[in-house]
Amino acid sequence: xxxxxxxxxxxxxxxxxxxxxxxxxxxxxxxxxxxxxxxxxxxxxxxxxxxxxxxxxxxxxxxxxxxxxxxxxxxxxxxxxxxxxxxxxxxxxxxxxxxxxxxxxxxxxxxxxxxxxxxxxxxxxxxxxxxxxxxxxxxxxxxxxxxxxxxxxxxxxxxxxxxxxxxxxxxxxxxxxxxxxxxxxxxxxxxxxxxxxxxxxxxxxxxxxxxxxxxxxxxxxxxxxxxxxxxxxxxxxxxxxxxxxxxxxxxxxxxxxxxxxxxxxxxxxxxxxxxxxxxxxxxxxxxxxxxx
Amino acid sequence: xxxxxxxxxxxxxxxxxxxxxxxxxxxxxxxxxxxxxxxxxxxxxxxxxxxxxxxxxxxxxxxxxxxxxxxxxxxxxxxxxxxxxxxxxxxxxxxxxxxxxxxxxxxxxxxxxxxxxxxxxxxxxxxxxxxxxxxxxxxxxxxxxxxxxxxxxxxxxxxxxxxxxxxxxxxxxxxxxxxxxxxxxxxxxxxxxxxxxxxxxxxxxxxxxxxxxxxxxxxxxxxxxxxxxxxxxxxxxxxxxxxxxxxxxxxxxxxxxxxxxxxxxxxxxxxxxxxxxxxxxx
Numbered sequence: 001x002x003x004x005x006x007x008x009x010x011x012x013x014x015x016x017x018x019x020x021x022x023x024x025x026x027x028x029x030x031x032x033x034x035x036x037x038x039x040x041x042x043x044x045x046x047x048x049x050x051x052x053x054x055x056x057x058x059x060x061x062x063x064x065x066x067x068x069x070x071x072x073x074x075x076x077x078x079x080x081x082x083x084x085x086x087x088x089x090x091x092x093x094x095x096x097x098x099x100x101x102x103x104x105x106x107x108x109x110x111x112x113x114x115x116x117x118x119x120x121x122x123x124x125x126x127x128x129x130x131x132x133x134x135x136x137x138x139x140x141x142x143x144x145x146x147x148x149x150x151x152x153x154x155x156x157x158x159x160x161x162x163x164x165x166x167x168x169x170x171x172x173x174x175x176x177x178x179x180x181x182x183x184x185x186x187x188x189x190x191x192x193x194x195x196x197x198x199x200x201x202x203x204x205x206x207x208x209x210x211x212x213x214x215x216x217x218x219x220x221x222x223x224x225x226x227x228x229x230x231x232x233x234x235x236x237x238x239x240x241x242x243x244x245x246x247x248x249x250x251x252x253x254x255x256x257x258x259x260x261x262x263x264x265x266x267x268x269x270x271x272x273x274x275x276x277x278x279x280x281x282x283x284x285x286x287x288x289x290x291x292x
Numbered sequence: 293x294x295x296x297x298x299x300x301x302x303x304x305x306x307x308x309x310x311x312x313x314x315x316x317x318x319x320x321x322x323x324x325x326x327x328x329x330x331x332x333x334x335x336x337x338x339x340x341x342x343x344x345x346x347x348x349x350x351x352x353x354x355x356x357x358x359x360x361x362x363x364x365x366x367x368x369x370x371x372x373x374x375x376x377x378x379x380x381x382x383x384x385x386x387x388x389x390x391x392x393x394x395x396x397x398x399x400x401x402x403x404x405x406x407x408x409x410x411x412x413x414x415x416x417x418x419x420x421x422x423x424x425x426x427x428x429x430x431x432x433x434x435x436x437x438x439x440x441x442x443x444x445x446x447x448x449x450x451x452x453x454x455x456x457x458x459x460x461x462x463x464x465x466x467x468x469x470x471x472x473x474x475x476x477x478x479x480x481x482x483x484x485x486x487x488x489x490x491x492x493x494x495x496x497x498x499x500x501x502x503x504x505x506x507x508x509x510x511x512x513x514x515x516x517x518x519x520x521x522x523x524x525x526x527x528x529x530x531x532x533x534x535x536x537x538x539x540x541x542x543x544x545x546x547x548x549x550x551x552x553x554x555x556x557x558x559x560x561x562x563x564x565x566x567x568x569x570x571x572x573x574x
Binding site for chain 2: 003006011014015017018023026032090094099110115118122123125131170198226230234255264265272279
């Protein structure tokens with residue numbers, strides 16, 4: 001057999017799967033978002049009409065879409081910096097020369113990452129229960145009155161953010177840890193001889209040296225956090241007062257509850273464009289600051 | 293000078309104390325929800341809904357687990373999850389490894405261009421494809437079947453990338469020598485390449501298995517009949533019906549989380565390596 005033919009046999013299955021079950025649907029989603037595909041079209045394709053950018057224009061006039069966008073931005077803007085700060089803090093603690101039992105601590109801190117999100121969301125619902133929950137009981141000891149975490153529109157999203165941070169900080173922690181270990185020790189030694197405090201060493205050596213890692217972690221985390229779905233689905237169903245409806249939750253409801261697949265595809269594409277624009281802007285900012 | 297050193301020792305003792313206090317606090321926060329889940333799962337029905345909330349069961353019972361298997365059919369969901377995750381892992385491992393090896397070591401027209409295209413496609417969130425994919429699988433009669441869950445997971449760009457990165461370190465001479473000896477391409481792949489790729493195969497297998505075991509949105513969309521549900525989908529639906537049964541739901545959460553948690557504890561070295569390898573290039 002000719003050798004290049006053999007190569008095609010090796011890559012063929014993967015390319016076919018990716019092409020048929022990913023490439024084609026993405027392309028179809030773009031077309032679908034330009035049609036009024038709904039329950040009637042689902043029953044009979046002849047009911048399908050081309051509507052141009054109708055879905056997009058309609059979406060921009062739908063209050064719930066804007067609400068879901070606002071909620072998702074809230075989740076990303078508060079959640080991502082918090083998650084990265086906790087990850088970095090944990091990595092610095094683990095990397096401290098005095099730290100002992102590192103393997104144990106690292107495993108324990110990483111454990112939440114591998115747990116099943118749905119199961120954890122179920123646990124969270126009980127932990128943050130307004131009357132029997134462990135969290136309110138613990139807060140009671142420091143004199144904080146019980147909070148209706150998942151029933152109060154003001155607190156529902158912060159509760160989801162806490163869950164997301166708990167679940168994913170270990171992932172970035174491991175990446176930061178590798179980044180910290182790659183910083184040459186003589187930089188710190190020189191700083192110590194100059195009498196620089198630990199805080200100064202952090203701001204003037206650690207943080208600048210972590211620049212590229214920070215960039216990667218930031219982009220991955222932002223892209224991931226925009227895809228918020230399972231937490232509100234399991235914990236709140238978008239309530240109270242639609243304060244936890246995320247863009248993907250809105251897409252799911254539009255598409256698979258009301259069968260407005262045309263509109264839902266437009267939602268998916270808008271989300272994709274937002275993620276693309278924001279991560280691209282982050283990379284540009286990083287390049288300007290010389291982080292990448 | 294000696295005063296300075298003594299001062300340094302005192303300061304570093306305080307520093308060590310702070311570091312460990314921080315680590316212990318974070319560890320408690322990380323493990324508390326999981327330990328609480330385990331503890332409540334052994335409490336008798338209604339045992340957790342009290343104030344103050346009990347931390348440990350007053351008497352240990354396996355009733356919640358028994359009820360899950362006897363009345364709720366948890367065994368079936370567990371089998372569905374195991375079947376789907378194993379099928380995706382085994383099949384995608386073969387497909388991704390073949391492709392990753394070809395991108396690293398075999399020559400064919402457009403190799404670099406296709407690979408760049410795949411990397412660029414990584415920025416597209418999988419949810420964009422989900423709506424048309426559902427319609428496609430409906431046409432193919434795969435909605436509400438295991439195949440419908442498995443098929444989109446049969447190849448992954450991340451997996452191909454991971455294998456390619458690793459396979460590039462295989463010396464070309466080794467493959468050439470085997471060719472000169474008259475070994476066919478398949479024989480080379482299975483006898484020489486696969487054994488050398490073993491570490492990255494273990495890594496990829498764990499990643500894939502955990503990813504498909506924990507996956508929620510796609511199985512939720514494609515599985516419409518309750519008997520076909522995977523564990524996360526079943527748990528999400530049960531937790532709505534049985535909102536008052538805290539203890540039983542926690543037993544369900546234990547059954548869902550435990551397999552992947554144990555897998556991670558056994559093979560974490562490979563898992564962390566893969567995580568770092570995968571994030572090098574985003």
